[in-house]
Amino acid sequence: MNIPKQTLLLMYERMLKIRHFEDRVRVLFAAGEMPGFVHLYLGQEAVAVGACAALNDDDYITSTHRGHGHLIAKGGEMKYMMAELYGKATGYNKGKGGSMHIAWPALGILGANGIVGAGLPIATGAALSAKLRKSGQVAVCFFGDGASNEGTFHESLNIAAAFNLPCVYVCENNLYAVGTRQSKVRKIEDIADRAVGYGMPGLAIDGNDVITVYETAKEAVDRARAGGGPTLIECKTYRWRAHFEGEPDTYRPPEEVEAWIKREPIAPYRRRLIEQGIMTESEAQAIEQAVIKELDEAVEFARQSPLPQPETALEGLWA
Amino acid sequence: MRQLTFAQAIVEATAQEMRRDPSVCVWGIDVGPYGSAFAATRGLYEEFGPERVIDMPVSELGYVGAGVGAAATGIRPVVELQFSDWITLASEMLINQAAKMRYMFGGVISIPMVLRAPVGGYLSAGAQHSNSFESMYAFVPGLKVVLPSTPYDAKGLLKSAIRDNNPVIFFEHKKLYEQKGEVPEDDYLIPLGQADVKRPGKHVTIVTYAYMVSKSLAAAQQLAQEGIDVEVIDLRTIDPMDEEAIIASVKKTHRLVIVQETWRKCSVSSEVAAVVAEKALDYLDAPVVRVTAKDVPVPFSPVLENYVLPQEADIVAAVRRVANA
Numbered sequence: 001m002n003i004p005k006q007t008l009l010l011m012y013e014r015m016l017k018i019r020h021f022e023d024r025v026r027v028l029f030a031a032g033e034m035p036g037f038v039h040l041y042l043g044q045e046a047v048a049v050g051a052c053a054a055l056n057d058d059d060y061i062t063s064t065h066r067g068h069g070h071l072i073a074k075g076g077e078m079k080y081m082m083a084e085l086y087g088k089a090t091g092y093n094k095g096k097g098g099s100m101h102i103a104w105p106a107l108g109i110l111g112a113n114g115i116v117g118a119g120l121p122i123a124t125g126a127a128l129s130a131k132l133r134k135s136g137q138v139a140v141c142f143f144g145d146g147a148s149n150e151g152t153f154h155e156s157l158n159i160a161a162a163f164n165l166p167c168v169y170v171c172e173n174n175l176y177a178v179g180t181r182q183s184k185v186r187k188i189e190d191i192a193d194r195a196v197g198y199g200m201p202g203l204a205i206d207g208n209d210v211i212t213v214y215e216t217a218k219e220a221v222d223r224a225r226a227g228g229g230p231t232l233i234e235c236k237t238y239r240w241r242a243h244f245e246g247e248p249d250t251y252r253p254p255e256e257v258e259a260w261i262k263r264e265p266i267a268p269y270r271r272r273l274i275e276q277g278i279m280t281e282s283e284a285q286a287i288e289q290a291v292i293k294e295l296d297e298a299v300e301f302a303r304q305s306p307l308p309q310p311e312t313a314l315e316g317l318w319a
Numbered sequence: 320m321r322q323l324t325f326a327q328a329i330v331e332a333t334a335q336e337m338r339r340d341p342s343v344c345v346w347g348i349d350v351g352p353y354g355s356a357f358a359a360t361r362g363l364y365e366e367f368g369p370e371r372v373i374d375m376p377v378s379e380l381g382y383v384g385a386g387v388g389a390a391a392t393g394i395r396p397v398v399e400l401q402f403s404d405w406i407t408l409a410s411e412m413l414i415n416q417a418a419k420m421r422y423m424f425g426g427v428i429s430i431p432m433v434l435r436a437p438v439g440g441y442l443s444a445g446a447q448h449s450n451s452f453e454s455m456y457a458f459v460p461g462l463k464v465v466l467p468s469t470p471y472d473a474k475g476l477l478k479s480a481i482r483d484n485n486p487v488i489f490f491e492h493k494k495l496y497e498q499k500g501e502v503p504e505d506d507y508l509i510p511l512g513q514a515d516v517k518r519p520g521k522h523v524t525i526v527t528y529a530y531m532v533s534k535s536l537a538a539a540q541q542l543a544q545e546g547i548d549v550e551v552i553d554l555r556t557i558d559p560m561d562e563e564a565i566i567a568s569v570k571k572t573h574r575l576v577i578v579q580e581t582w583r584k585c586s587v588s589s590e591v592a593a594v595v596a597e598k599a600l601d602y603l604d605a606p607v608v609r610v611t612a613k614d615v616p617v618p619f620s621p622v623l624e625n626y627v628l629p630q631e632a633d634i635v636a637a638v639r640r641v642a643n644a
Contacts, residue, residue, distance in 0.1 A: 060392065093425035103424040110391055111424060115415050121384020122391070122416065129389035132344055132370065139388075152411075155381025162376065317422045317461055319429040319484035 001215045008278050009287070011053050011210050015045040015266050016291045018069045021078055024295055025068070025085065029245050033303075034085050038099045041069030043208075043240040044172055046265035048073035050213025051140055051170050051233075054221045060108045060126040060139040062119030065100045066172075066239070067112030070142050075107045078298035088305035095308045096316070108137075116177075117150030119143055120169070124156040127167035127230070138166045138224045140217070146177025148191045157232065161198040166224035168217060171234045172207060178243045179251040192234035200230050207235025208265040211272075238263075323502040325495045328470035329359040329435070332477035333397055335506060337367055340395060343481060346373035346382060347399030347435075356401050357437055357496045383409035383434060387417045390432035390486070397481060403436030403490055404450045417486040418461030431484045433477070438466070439492040439530055439580055440628050446616035449624075451529075451581035456488050457558040457590070463487040463511055464558040468532035470500035472555055475509030483511060492530040512559035516568070520550035523638050524568040526591050527578040528554040531629065535578050538634035547642045557587050565591060566599045573604040574641040578634055583611040605644035608637045 022040045029038050041048070044066075052061065052073035063070040071081060076092070084091025085099050092102050103111035110126055113119045123141030130137035147153060148171055160167045171191050175182055188194070195202025201220070206212050213235060220231035238260035242249035249257075273279050279287070323331065337343045345363055347355070351374040354361035364372040375382040379400060386396040400406055406413070417430045440449035457464045463485055467473040473491070480487040517532055518539050525535045532553045539549035552568050554560060569575050575595055577588040588609045595607060613627045 062388075091425075093423065093427065096425050097423050101423045103420070103428055105391070105428055110388065111420065111428070113416075115411060118384070118411060118416055121381050121412060122388035124381065125385035125388020125390070125396075126392045127388075128385050129392040129394040132389070132394055133342075135393075151380055152384065155376075155378035156384070158376060159378060159381050159385060163373075316426040319421055319426075319431070 001218065003211070003214065005278055007053055008273060011049050011214065012269060012273060012279070013287050013291060014049045014073050015210060015269070016288055017078065018045045018048065018072045019266055020291055020295050021072060022068060024299065026241070026245060028299065035087055036098050037244045037246065038085070039066040039244050040239070040241045041066050043260065043264060044174060044237045045069060046210035046213050047170065047172050047207045047235045047237055048142065050210040051142070051217040053214050054217040055138065055140060058108055059137050060110055060123065062110050062123040062126070062139070062141050063112040064119060064142055064144060064147070065112065065114050065116070066144070067100065067102065071102055071109055071112065074109050076102070076104060076109065078295055079301040082298040082302035083305050086302040086305070087307065088302055089308040089312070090301070090305040094312065117143060117147035117152040120147065120150070120152040120156035124160050124165060124167055127160060127165040128163065130166055131163070136225060138168065138221050140168045140170055140221070142170050142172060144177065145171065145173040145175065145182045145191060148194070149186065157198040157200065157230070160230040161200045164227065164229040167230045168220045168224055169230065169232045170217070171232065172237055173234050174237050174239045176252065181251070190234060192232055195232040200232060202232040202234070204234040204236065207237035208263055210265055210269055320501040321504065322499045323470050325470045325473050325491070325498050326358045326361070328474040328502050329477060329491065330361055330363065331502070332474040333360070333481070334363060334366060336478055336481040337363070337371065342393060343395045343397060344371045344373065345397045345399065346375050346386070348375055348377060348401045350374060350399050355399060357493060359435070359491065359496065360399065379405045379408040380412060384412040384416070386432045386434070387412050387420070387430055390430045391420065391428050395431045395481060397433045397435060400434065400436040402448050403438045403452060404447050406436055406452055413456065413462060413486065413488070414459050418459050421485070422461060429484045430486045433480045433487045433489055435489045435491060437493045438490040439494060440617045440624060441494050441530070443619055443621050443624060445619045449617035453490055453557055454581060454586040457587060461486070462558065463556065464490070465511060465556045466490045466492070466529040467555060468495070468529055468553050470498065470502045472509060472515065474502055475507050476511065476555060479508045479511050482508070487511070490529065494530050509555070511556045512561055513555065514561035514564035515553045515555055516550065517553045518549065518551040520548040520572065522548045522572055523574040523576060523642050524550045524552060524572045525576045525578055525634070525638065526552045526554065526565055528557060528587070529580065531578045531580050534629065534631050535634055538631050538638065541631070541635055542638055547638060549638055560590065560594070562594050562598065565594060569595055569599045570602045573602055575603065575607045576610060576634070576637045576641055577607065578610045578629060580628060581612055582614050583609060584614060586611065605641040608641050610634050610637045
């Protein structure tokens with residue numbers, strides 16, 4: 001596949017944004033700067049970025065409790081995300097949502113979701129909507145290995161296949177649902193194999209290789225847009241951190257974590273782009289510095305932003 | 320004036336809205352050529368075709384959830400559950416998603432979805448096809464809950480529900496589907512949140528809704544012969560609830576009976592009683608009396624079912640009690 005240079009560079013920048021954003025959230029959260037709890041996307045950057053790079057601005061995504069990466073990959077601005085994480089009035093959702101509930105329909109982001117598997121019917125409905133409106137839009141549903149065992153997975157994939165809906169189901173298999181290793185609770189190795197049961201293509205791919213993710217997603221998205229129906233893509237990946245920040249990670253062997261960190265997606269991609277002459281070393285550094293600068297400004301924006309007025313808690317229930 | 324059945328009124332309301340607004344689509348189980356289990360979509364498939372009237376697989380969670388996703392992205396889905404008893408299967412999409420999305424996302428997404436669902440007993444349908452779960456959904460902020468009692472109200476309320484930009488659960492009582500009543504052909508709306516005085520009276524107020532309206536009116540007729548003049552208030556929507564109408568009637572009659580088909584604990588009747596206790600206690604001349612189902616599942620055998628569900632005689636006895644207190 002001949003990937004435009006612009007796309008290759010955008011994917012590099014967005015993966016870096018996610019990496020730095022999440023690492024900063026880790027530090028700020030540990031310092032007690034933000035309330036609640038956070039689930040970090042560190043290590044899985046290639047999945048969100050590769051899949052979203054295959055989408056148009058007005059295509060839809062649904063996201064998960066581990067959603068920061070999907071939002072940045074779909075074009076979300078770090079300053080409004082960070083402000084939301086701080087519970088500030090200037091956040092994407094006015095401080096009502098928080099880390100697990102960011103939505104921004106102007107970018108096609110139909111919401112991160114605190115309920116495992118709940119995004120599956122919503123993405124399916126967005127795809128049905130696109131089909132009914134003949135809008136040519138596609139929906140990408142991000143969900144985890146844990147969600148693939150929910151009833152929503154079965155019902156949604158069956159509906160999407162039956163009606164040939166423009167939906168691409170991107171399963172991020174990071175091997176653990178909270179503390180339970182998936183092999184203990186699922187008989188089959190590849191979740192992608194389940195696609196056969198619904199009559200749609202199913203592919204298990206290396207979720208840490210952004211080019212592979214992009215090419216696979218692009219083919220699925222193009223097929224969906226052309227009326228060819230849904231696809232299930234299982235991206236094998238790994239989260240660097242525990243399920244949420246502050247959780248004692250007692251359930252994963254340290255050598256397994258280390259091995260996956262060595263297989264991280266960004267450094268090899270950076271080398272590849274430089275080797276192929278897509279960017280120079282100094283351009284790579286400039287991109288990274290710009291990301292860090294934007295992130296610094298985002299943190300400052302969040303810190304300086306006002307808290308919501310308490311009475312606004314009673315606003316916005318009804319349209 | 321022209322008479323329609325309750326089911327025909329539902330069809331007419333839906334068809335009018337589908338003609339008016341191309342984003343209105345219908346889906347559910349057997350809503351297509353079959354015309355739905357209670358004939359409440361009959362003719363829609365023939366007029367609007369398979370693109371806008373969609374037969375779904377038996378996947379309540381999946382297709383109600385698809386309604387939420389479609390509503391968030393420019394469609395106004397009218398989703399039907401074949402029986403409201405299975406709303407339990409779809410509840411995640413209603414309670415954690417549809418009800419919360421607008422609020423939780425700071426107002427950037429709205430969910431203009433209607434979920435229509437047949438409720439109620441008196442049909443020997445057994446414990447899993449006779450439920451009335453409205454209290455559970457009225458409890459949840461962010462969902463509107465409608466229960467019409469006549470064909471006229473059904474049409475006007477459903478049209479309002481379809482035009483509403485919020486998720487609305489529209490419960491239709493199975494005993495009402497074949498009841499006839501006057502329904503104008505024109506394009507009238509009944510606002511959600513407005514109760515209706517189905518019978519004016521001086522002595523005792525009955526606050527009720529759905530199928531219990533007809534039982535209450537029958538009881539009122541019987542009581543009139545004893546000189547007890549009953550006012551029957553039909554809530555029509557239980558969320559939002561027309562508190563003003565309840566309080567106005569209680570201020571007039573000073574006596575209140577609340578009649579509902581469903582269970583007693585933490586229910587619509589509890590809410591009505593609490594509203595009156597908080598806002599109109601001084602106007603009451605007698606304790607509030609509730610006529611409700613007994614707190615057991617609805618049993619199958621007619622003799623058992625009739626013992627559990629409220630009967631006209633129970634309403635008559637309750638009104639006599641407060642009238643004489």
